[in-house]
Amino acid sequence: AQSVTQLDSQVPVFEEAPVELRCNYSSSVSVYLFWYVQYPNQGLQLLLKYLSGSTLVKGINGFEAEFNKSQTSFHLRKPSVHISDTAEYFCAVNLSNDYKLSFGAGTTVTVRA
Amino acid sequence: DTGVSQDPRHKITKRGQNVTFRCDPISEHNRLYWYRQTLGQGPEFLTYFQNEAQLEKSRLLSDRFSAERPKGSFSTLEIQRTEQGDSAMYLCASSLETGPDTQYFGPGTRLTVL
Numbered sequence: 001a002q003s004v005t006q007l008d009s010q011v012p013v014f015e016e017a018p019v020e021l022r023c024n025y026s027s028s029v030s031v032y033l034f035w036y037v038q039y040p041n042q043g044l045q046l047l048l049k050y051l052s053g054s055t056l057v058k059g060i061n062g063f064e065a066e067f068n069k070s071q072t073s074f075h076l077r078k079p080s081v082h083i084s085d086t087a088e089y090f091c092a093v094n095l096s097n098d099y100k101l102s103f104g105a106g107t108t109v110t111v112r113a
Numbered sequence: 114d115t116g117v118s119q120d121p122r123h124k125i126t127k128r129g130q131n132v133t134f135r136c137d138p139i140s141e142h143n144r145l146y147w148y149r150q151t152l153g154q155g156p157e158f159l160t161y162f163q164n165e166a167q168l169e170k171s172r173l174l175s176d177r178f179s180a181e182r183p184k185g186s187f188s189t190l191e192i193q194r195t196e197q198g199d200s201a202m203y204l205c206a207s208s209l210e211t212g213p214d215t216q217y218f219g220p221g222t223r224l225t226v227l
Binding site: 004032034036041042043044045046049051090092094099100101102103104105106 | 206219
């Protein structure tokens with residue numbers, strides 16, 4: 001079985017400041033990793049994913065994440081946030097021999113002017 | 114590509130009533146998933162279809178829950194004799210069959226059981 005831990009439940013940040021959202025996972029087999037964003041009253045939207053290859057993955061809206069196998073981490077970063085980045089962010093894991101996603105509890109990002 | 118749609122978006126019901134939700138996946142996607150999301154938590158897997166076959170059900174899916182995908186297109190999730198603990202957002206997602214393909218989520222159905 002796998003589990004996903006998002007280390008920060010809430011992250012307040014000022015506009016144009018950088019942000020990092022931490023995600024760690026545990027699994028005994030290879031995994032695929034995803035970050036989704038959920039804006040208020042909306043469904044989940046994919047930000048980026050790691051399947052294989054380069055460990056630095058670039059996604060939409062200026063987000064990127066780095067897969068670190070030794071640390072079993074997949075932290076999400078953005079160098080300069082906007083008010084519109086206020087949302088809940090979910091890290092998710094998919095086992096290489098499975099199909100369902102296991103999600104972390106989410107990190108609420110609040111961007112202030 | 115019109116995206117995944119779900120109906121209704123909101124449902125308020127009284128305890129003990131039955132409710133049914135519908136999900137229409139992206140047309141060429143043959144995998145369909147149901148997840149449940151409670152306040153302050155990430156989505157939790159409920160069940161999965163490949164075409165019309167229901168291949169896995171989570172232990173979260175009690176006997177009061179049933180899901181169908183009769184023609185391999187849209188899916189329904191029914192909850193019988195609803196309880197207050199069933200109050201949650203019910204999310205549907207779909208994906209292609211090939212490998213670890215991205216799951217595309219619908220807007221969800223928010224259920225409130227009074």
